[in-house]
Amino acid sequence: MFRRLDDAISVYGQLLPADVAEAKAQGFTTLVNNRPDGEEAGQPEGGTIREAAEAAGLDYHAIPIGHGGFSEASVAAMAQVLGExxxxxxxxxxxxxxSTLLWALARSTMGDSGADLAEKAAGAGYDLGPIRGHIG
Incomplete structure (x- = not known):
């Protein structure tokens, strides 16, 4: 279900409020929503997922990545979440x-090598090609 990048993080497609209990059961302590509200019809609002996360005792952070792409602020916010x-x-x-691309950009600013990040991403089925020139 969830795709493991390394021991510290896994990624997933759209999380539903009902999936929060499974995340908790698998040992996750923090959820990061990288999807802007209203991106697609029928998508649950971030606030609904936040409520489910808080009810389950999980930390919740919204770092939405829309059509404008990644910013220094979003990379810094993700690095802060990962560090804390x-x-x-x-x-x-x-x-x-x-989520995978943002993780790689954040981990790169934290000193991880681009080759290691690419290997971890590939192991989970993701390609860092679109950002390869921006990671160490």
Whole structure:
């Protein structure tokens, strides 16, 4: 179900409020929503997922990545979440791709090598090609 990038983070497509219990059961402590509200009809609002996360005792962060792409602020926010999380993080968007790319950009600013990040992403079925020139 969730795609593991490494011990600290996994990614997923659109998380539903009902999926929060499964995330908790699998040991995640933090959820990161990388999907802007209203991106697609029928998509649950971030506030609904936030409520489910808080009810389950999980930390919740919204770092939406829309059509404008990644910004320094979104990369810094993701690096901060990764650095402060007190257990495994589950990041989600529509397919898991934006979450993976944002994770790689953030980890690169934290000193991880581009080759290691690319290998981890590929192991979960994601390609860092679109950002390869921006990671170490």
């Amino acid at each position: 999380a007190e257990g495994p993080v589950l990041a989600f968007c529509r397919s898991g791709t934006r």
